[in-house]
Amino acid sequence: MRYRREELRFNGWGRTDKTFDLKGRDAAVWAFVSEALGMRELPRTPAVPLESIALPPIALDGAVLERLRAITEVKTDAFERAFHAVGKSYYDLVRIRRGELPGAPDAVVYPRTHDEVQAILWECAEHDVAVVPYGGGSSVVGGVEATHGGAKKALVTLDTTRMDALLDLDEVSHTATFQAGIYGPELEDVLKARGYTLGHYPQSFEFSTLGGWIAARGAGQQSNRYGTAAKLLVAARVATPSGEWRTRPFPASAAGPDLNALIAGSEGALGVITEACVKVHEVPESRDFLSFLFRDWESGALAIRRIVQAELPVATLRLSDADETRFFGAFRTVLKPSRIQEAGQKALSLGGFDAPCVLMVGLEGPSAQVGLARRSALVLCTRQGGLFVGRGPGNSWYENRFSMPYLRDPLMDHGLGVDTLETSTEWSNVHTLYAAVQRAIREQLEKEGRRGIVMAHISHSYTDGASLYFTYIFPRDLGDEIGQWRAIKEAASEAISKHGGTISHHHGVGIDHARWLEPEKGPLGLGMIRAAKHEVDPRGILNPGKLLG
C-alpha cells in the first residue's frame, strides 16, 4: 500500500502534508476570486474535525465480524469509518465537512489476495451484509458511498489497496498483470523500473487504483495515445458472490460477446476486480508539448477534429474555452505576477484574440512519430487560425496537473462551491451540447441570483466525437448547500440527457447518475445488465444503489 491511511485526508483531497501552493499571495488570490464572483467578502467555512462527526453505531453482527477477522485485517475505528463513508465529490465534501454523513461502513476490510476477497464475499453473502468495493475512493459520483440499499442490515467496505503486487510482466506480449488495488504512482514506478509505462493518468492518478480505473471505465490525460481504461484492459480476475469470474488474455476474439466490456464500467456492482492484465508500452523515446491560441472555441475544436480524423499519433489534445483560458490565465497571473504576460495579452487583443482559447497538444512516442505529428499538428492548427505560443503553457499544465485538485479544499474553506461534470457526444453535436449544458448551469445560478464562473474544456477526442468537461465555481448557499448542489446537477444532467450527451464520459454512474442511465441504455439494455448482475450477485450485496440504482 503506497499510503498509510493516516497520511491522507478523510474529508478532502490527497495527502495531509500537502496543500495548494498559494505562493504567499493568499490575500491577492482571495481578492481576485471574490471579485470574479461578485462577492464582497468570502466567509470562513472550515470543515468540522473527525471528533465532531457522529457515526452510526456498528450494526455488524459480532460473530460475522470475528469470522471476517479470521479471513483478513478488519478496521472499525472512527477514522477508517469516516474515511470510507463517501468519495471525493463536491457533494461528498459538503456533507463530510459539515459532519453529516449519510452512513458509514460498519467495518473496513483490507484483503491481500483474491482468495481473501472471495472468502469475504461468501461470508457477507451468507449473512446478507452489503459490500462496497473501494480502491482509492476518488469517485466523484457516489461510487463508493456507504449506502446499505434496501434490506441490508450491515455494510462492509472492501478496501483493495493492500493488493498492490505486480504479478507478471510479459515483455514479449507487452502486458502486465497486477493486483488491482495498486495506486497509480506505484504502478508506474514498478513499470518504469523495467522500461515500460501504462500511460493512464486520470486527474485522480495519485490517489486512485488500477481496479478503480477499470471499474469506473475512466480515461487518462493521454488517452489519445494510450486509450481509455476499457481499452487497456486485456483480462481480469473478478471475485463475485457466485464465485470466481475470469476473462482470458486474448488480443482479439470472436468467441461471443467480449465480457471485458462488462467488467469495465461494472462499478463494483458485478464483482470485485482483484487482478488485471493490461497493455503496457515502452517508455516513450520522445515527448513534446505544444500550445496554440485560437480566436474562438469553434476553430480550436475544429483543429482537434482535423488532428484526430487525420489519425495523427498524438497523446493529448486539450482545448480550454475562453472562460477557462481567461480564468486560469488570470489566476496564474495573480499567483505569479508577470509584466511579460500582460504585454503578451495586450498584443493578442490587437490581433483579434480578445477571448482566446488555448489548445495544448501533447506528443509522445518514437521520435519519428513525434516529429511527424508535430509537423502535421502545426499545419492543421495554423490552418484553423491557431497561433503557436510555444511550450510554456503546456509544460506548466503538465507539471501541475496533479496539484489542481488540491485547490478545491481552500475554496471550500472560503464559502465557495466548485463542482465538475462531463459528457461526450458526436462531433456534429459538440457545440449544441456545449451550449445547452453551459446555459443550464448558468441559468440555475442566475435563478439563485448568484454569479458563477462556468468554464469548459475538451480533453478527450476521437474520430467520431469528443468529451466536454465543465467546471463551475460559485458562492455557496450556506443555508441549503445540498439543495443548491442538487439543483445545478439536475439542470445540467437533464441538459446532457436531452441534447444527445452521455451522462458520463469518464466519471462513471455511481449514485449521482443512476437515474439518467435508463434513458441512455433503454429498458432492455438496463435489463440485460441487471440480469447479468443477478447471475453473479443473486442477493444483491455488491455496492447497493450504485450503477443500477
Next chain:
Amino acid sequence: MRYRREELRFNGWGRTDKTFDLKGRDAAVWAFVSEALGMRELPRTPAVPLESIALPPIALDGAVLERLRAITEVKTDAFERAFHAVGKSYYDLVRIRRGELPGAPDAVVYPRTHDEVQAILWECAEHDVAVVPYGGGSSVVGGVEATHGGAKKALVTLDTTRMDALLDLDEVSHTATFQAGIYGPELEDVLKARGYTLGHYPQSFEFSTLGGWIAARGAGQQSNRYGTAAKLLVAARVATPSGEWRTRPFPASAAGPDLNALIAGSEGALGVITEACVKVHEVPESRDFLSFLFRDWESGALAIRRIVQAELPVATLRLSDADETRFFGAFRTVLKPSRIQEAGQKALSLGGFDAPCVLMVGLEGPSAQVGLARRSALVLCTRQGGLFVGRGPGNSWYENRFSMPYLRDPLMDHGLGVDTLETSTEWSNVHTLYAAVQRAIREQLEKEGRRGIVMAHISHSYTDGASLYFTYIFPRDLGDEIGQWRAIKEAASEAISKHGGTISHHHGVGIDHARWLEPEKGPLGLGMIRAAKHEVDPRGILNPGKLLG
C-alpha cells in the same frame, strides 16, 4: 439487394457465373495437387443438383404464413429453402453437395425495415417459431444453419439483404448509418462515391453484410488500420422478441458497461441488427504494399511484433509460414510457369532461404504516415533478416484476394477436402499454439493414413498478440466425410483450447464452436450471456443452437 439470389450458388461460393480461373492449365493443376497429396488420381465428386435434395415438408402453420406474408415478402420454394439451409463451411458444403441437409427453413422472409423485422419477431415469438437471422450467409461455423433447437415446431430464416440503404452519412463526425443487410461491395460503393471508406474487408467481403460482420465480431484484412468489426461499431438498432434495443452513438462513455460489446458477437442470438452506425474514414491518400522474405517463421513473426509494438500506422501485416509460402508459390507457378521465378527461387536457396516465409506489409493513409511507416517497416524487417522482394507478391495477393474462396469448389469436385480454422493468442504463446494446432491436424491426418497439406498464416496482429489462421487440404474419406471432418476439427479445437488460444479470432462460434465456449468464458461468463439472452428472447426463438449451444 446487390445480388438476386439466383445469381448465387446455393451449394458453393459466390456467383454462378464465376469460377476459379485455372487459366486453361487444368491438367497441370490437378497433377500438381494430386502429387502434393500423394494421390494416384483424383476422384470425380460432383455436387448433386437441387432437384436431388430432399427437403423436409413445410411445417409452418398456414395461418402464421399468411400473417408473415401480410408483413413482408415470404419465399418457400426449394431453391430459397436449400440456399438458406446452411452456411458456407466445408462441413456445410460436404452435406449440401451430397444432398443431405440437416434441415431447411420452412419459409424465408425478406423484410425491408426495422419495423417489419420487429413484426416478424413478434409473430414468430407468439407462435413459438424459431428465427434464424441471415445476412450474406457466409458463416463457416454453422452460424446460419436451419436448426430448430429443442421444442420449436417450425423455423423461419430472416434474410436481411433487402435492408440495404444508407440512412445517414455524418461527414462531421465521420460516421455512417446503414441498414444492416447491405453487402460489402454496395456499402463501399456508396461510401466511396462520397469520398469515404469503412475499410472492413473480410475474406467474405463480396458476399457478407454489415450486420453479419458485427454479429460475428469479425475482422477485415486491413484490421491494423481500421480495427475489427467490434471497433468500428458506434451504435446499433436491434429488433428482439422483447422489443427494440438501441445503443447510442457516443464516441466514448463511462455510463456503465458498453452494450455495443454485447451486440458484437451476439450471432443473432440476442436480436436482429437492423441498423448500424459505423466509423468511416476518408479514402486514403496513399497506399503501398511491400513484401519481404524471411528465413523462418519465427523471424517473420518477430518483425510483425516489432512493427505493431512500435505502433506504426500499417494497414495489413500478413505472414505465411513456409508451407503456405511454398504451396501458393508452387500453385502460382503451375498456373503461370515462369523461368524467372524458378531462377529467383534458386538464388534464394543459396542465401539460406531454403524454406522462406513471405510477409506482406500493407500501408494506407495520409502520404506522410505511409512514408513514415514504410521507412520504419523496412528497417524493422531488415533487422530481423527480412529480404525486401518488392511489391509484386503483395499486389498480386491484393488483386486476387476475393478469388481464393472460389478455389474450394473445384477442389471439392475432385475428392479433396479443404478447411480452415483460426485462433489468436498472446505473443509469448504464439509459437507454442502454432505448433500444437499444426501437430493436432497433422497427427489426425496421419492416423487416417492420409497425407495433407497443413499451412498457416498470421493475418491480424496487436501489440499484445496475433491471430493464427490454418488451412488444410487433404484427400477426402469418401466413406465417412463427416466423421473425418469432425475428427480433425475436434483435434484442432482441443489443441486450441488446451494451449491458450481463443476458439475463434474472427469466424465466430455458431454451432461448431459452441462446446468450446464454456471452457473459454467460464460458467459465470456464459451464465451472464444466457441471462442477457433471456431478457431479450425469453422464449428462445432466436437462432437456436448457435453461440450458447
